[in-house]
Amino acid sequence: DVKVTQSSRYLxxxxxxxxxxxxxQDMDHENMFWYRQDPGLGLRLIYxxxxxxMKEKGDIPEGYSVSREKKERFSLILESASTNQTxxxxxxxxxxxxxxxFGSGTRLTVV
Amino acid sequence: xxxxxxxxxxxxxxxxxIASLNCTYSDRGSQSFFWYRQYSGKSPELIMSIYSNxxxxxGRFTAQLNKASQYVSLLIRxxxxxxxxxxxxxxxxxxxxxxxxxFGSGTRLSIRP
Numbered sequence: 001d002v003k004v005t006q007s008s009r010y011l012x013x014x015x016x017x018x019x020x021x022x023x024x025q026d027m028d029h030e031n032m033f034w035y036r037q038d039p040g041l042g043l044r045l046i047y048x049x050x051x052x053x054m055k056e057k058g059d060i061p062e063g064y065s066v067s068r069e070k071k072e073r074f075s076l077i078l079e080s081a082s083t084n085q086t087x088x089x090x091x092x093x094x095x096x097x098x099x100x101x102f103g104s105g106t107r108l109t110v111v
Numbered sequence: 112x113x114x115x116x117x118x119x120x121x122x123x124x125x126x127x128x129i130a131s132l133n134c135t136y137s138d139r140g141s142q143s144f145f146w147y148r149q150y151s152g153k154s155p156e157l158i159m160s161i162y163s164n165x166x167x168x169x170g171r172f173t174a175q176l177n178k179a180s181q182y183v184s185l186l187i188r189x190x191x192x193x194x195x196x197x198x199x200x201x202x203x204x205x206x207x208x209x210x211x212x213x214f215g216s217g218t219r220l221s222i223r224p
Binding site: 003031033043050082087090094096097098099100101102103104105 | 157160
């Protein structure tokens with residue numbers, strides 16, 4: 001089974017901190033994605049990557065950046081955390097033409 | 112703007128009955144369709160994929176696809192309390208470099224004993 005591992009299940013950070021969320025997949029998938037999920041708003045795509053060092057903005061990239069230096073790892077960076085970035089963050093990976101496999105999620109609280 | 116539409120529910124179904132979840136999508140060129148199940152506080156889990164018109168069965172689950180009507184459905188037979196979850200319909204974009212998937216907002220299903 002494909003495994004997508006997110007480094008933290010719960011995280012509490014202070015406003016203004018730089019926050020790194022890490023995601024690692026073990027099945028050589030080309031595509032990786034970062035979503036946030038908030039009640040009533042569904043899944044919203046932040047950034048995605050279809051190859052090493054390649055990245056594209058999703059629907060809500062403001063306040064975020066990403067890094068993909070190796071195929072298996074896709075990092076989401078909150079440059080200066082704000083309270084409106086409190087959310088559940090979900091990483092996913094896929095092969096072309098197949099469905100996504102999601103990680104278990106990181107529930108981030110910014111205080 | 113490509114969209115995937117679902118009724119948010121909640122849909123309440125008695126235990127043992129058939130639960131029917133529906134979804135429409137706007138991207139006529141889409142070729143890949145998925146159903147995810149998400150328990151409260153957990154991440155989405157892929158339960159069905161369908162790529163051609165007609166029915167696809169896997170255990171108690173049947174996915175149905177009608178590309179002409181741009182309609183996807185999921186039937187759950189012999190519903191169990193453990194099926195209570197939010198079900199997300201998802202459609203792959205036809206023109207995406209990274210095979211992006213568009214998700215519906217989900218239908219909350221509740222199976223009453």
